[in-house]
Amino acid sequence: MKPLIAGNWKMNGLSSSVQEVEKLVGLLSGSAPDDRDILICPPATLIGLFATEFGDEGLAIGGQDCHAMPSGAHTGDISAEMLADAGAAFVIVGHSERRADHGESDALVRAKAQAAQRAGLTPIICVGETQAQRKAGREKEIVGAQLEGSIPAGEGDYVVAYEPVWAIGTGLTPTAKDIADMHSFIRSKIREGVRILYGGSVKPSNAKEILAIAHVHGALVGGASLKAEDFAAIIQAAQ
Secondary structure, rough: OOOOOEEEOOOOOHHHHHHHHHHHHHHHOOOOOOOEEEEEEOHHHHHHHHHHHHHOOOOOOEEEEOOOOOOOOOOOOOEEEHHHHHHOOOEEEEEEEEHOOOOOOOHHHHHHHHHHHOOOEEEEEEEEEOOOHHHOHHHHHHHHHHHHOOOOOOOOOOEEEOOOOOOOOOOOOOOOOHHHHHHHHHHHHOOOOOOEEEOOOOOOHHHHHOOOOOOOEEEEEHHHOOHHHHHHHHHOOOO
């Protein structure tokens, strides 16, 4: 399947950050083949700007979250339709930081994924276990339950991102065997043709090894996606 390399900027970036994306485009000029998809998910304040500036440069733009409803009295929230109207093509839902910091349940994540599909966006549905859950040998139980509870029924398009919570922003990375084992498990639980991304301290030094693992169809990159040189190196590591 066509690899998807997605950058999650989290709560980082101002209008001046357009210069970093311009640098990325320059680094990839002539070397970003059509056999991989590149996505940047900046803060909502930058989606419209980035979509306008880079829509013709082979970069897709996405949101980091959406509300389940298309509109209404939901102060501070953004609907999937609003993201699409701003130029987004994807949206991340169920990221571990949303699940932990905002108490998002599998049912809510599913509702958000359905909202994304309703608006014509592709949801990137995040799943993953904590360190305590892995130490207890419950990682497949946890991830399996998240998959069952978070993925909408039907034939709508979606992407799954496996993010071991204990590897996000810690510098810790599962072994290749750990990643292969979990991605194989996820593959057995979802339909064929759905891409499975790996997310958790992906950086230039380990990207090639991770992206070569069976059933790894791309990466959800955090901090390294903020630096043009690092993100370009990860993109170029995708085969």
